[in-house]
Amino acid sequence: MRIGVLTSGGDCPGLNAVIRSVVHRAVVDHGDEVIGFHDGWRGLLECDYRKLDLDAVNGILARGGTILGSSRVQPAHLRDGVERARGHVADLGLDAIIPIGGEGTLKAANLLSQGGLPIVGVPKTIDNDIASTDVTFGFDTAVGVATEALDRLKTTAESHQRVMVVEVMGRHTGWIALHSGMAAGAHAIVVPERPFDIERLTEIVGERFSAGKRFAIVVVAEGAKPALGSSMAVEAGGTDMYGHERFAGIGNRLAVELEDRLGKEARPVILGHVQRGGTPTAYDRVLATRFGWHAVEAAHRGEFGMLTALRGTDIVMVPLADAVQTLKTVPAERYDEAETVL
Numbered sequence: 001m002r003i004g005v006l007t008s009g010g011d012c013p014g015l016n017a018v019i020r021s022v023v024h025r026a027v028v029d030h031g032d033e034v035i036g037f038h039d040g041w042r043g044l045l046e047c048d049y050r051k052l053d054l055d056a057v058n059g060i061l062a063r064g065g066t067i068l069g070s071s072r073v074q075p076a077h078l079r080d081g082v083e084r085a086r087g088h089v090a091d092l093g094l095d096a097i098i099p100i101g102g103e104g105t106l107k108a109a110n111l112l113s114q115g116g117l118p119i120v121g122v123p124k125t126i127d128n129d130i131a132s133t134d135v136t137f138g139f140d141t142a143v144g145v146a147t148e149a150l151d152r153l154k155t156t157a158e159s160h161q162r163v164m165v166v167e168v169m170g171r172h173t174g175w176i177a178l179h180s181g182m183a184a185g186a187h188a189i190v191v192p193e194r195p196f197d198i199e200r201l202t203e204i205v206g207e208r209f210s211a212g213k214r215f216a217i218v219v220v221a222e223g224a225k226p227a228l229g230s231s232m233a234v235e236a237g238g239t240d241m242y243g244h245e246r247f248a249g250i251g252n253r254l255a256v257e258l259e260d261r262l263g264k265e266a267r268p269v270i271l272g273h274v275q276r277g278g279t280p281t282a283y284d285r286v287l288a289t290r291f292g293w294h295a296v297e298a299a300h301r302g303e304f305g306m307l308t309a310l311r312g313t314d315i316v317m318v319p320l321a322d323a324v325q326t327l328k329t330v331p332a333e334r335y336d337e338a339e340t341v342l
């Protein structure tokens, strides 16, 4: 069998572990040939690739990022994208393509699959918002980074009697905010799923100081917004070159707002891409490795148009078409468990 693999969209700790696993299972166990496309879909659309053998994946299990490179280029952005991809798959004699990616990548994978290409998808995102899988690799690493930052920020906040407003990633969902906030014992967690009430948030933080506490930690997901009709105005940030929403800097805005309303010093901390960089946790390496292994097996069974997914402790295959329907948002009851405010 000849398999093409690519990593597309925002990078994520564990991508290299999937690539390594695909190569090990395919080349060593099945005697397949594997090629890796450079920079996601761009590599497939421009026929830019290299052969992946055991030497090529040696030592990459614990490495962050992706040895193949990534980009946000999508086949649907080009008029002849699907046709071009189909042509290259035929020219290269590929029997299967394994795209590893998040929401946008899986939508593109579904489009190509419906266009007749032999696709087995692997979900990835630090945001953990792919509906068909219980967890995506990268999430555990990101939560670990954010939690460590929150723990560290507590001591400096306490020394200066400050409010720390820590902005974490989470374009549409608040999983990283929820988990890191719970793990670090944050005093307020603000997520996109529940537009926040600035008056109530101010009250909660203010009550802490009135009770004699010396600091407060607020975790806010980058995609969080104030409730409609709120007295806190946030200007929209517009969209980037791929049509993605640019964030207005909710962490900065909230810190200013809380400082002015409370008369307490507040500092914003934007964790940004540090949450995506560096070595994956053991959990993410294992999950990524299992996804890679199962993707190769699915390809050998001819199960195309499918996606690897974690359900409980098992890896199962789910239809790509189902996986791209909705995002997995934080349910209200999970928020209640955090014993804090949304």
Ligand code: F6P
Binding pocket: 010, 011, 102, 125, 126, 127, 169, 170, 171, 222, 276
């Ligand atoms: O989708 C994962 C994610 O990390 C989001 O949380 C974040 O908004 C986005 O990627 C940032 O992407 P970029 O690398 O394009 O800035």
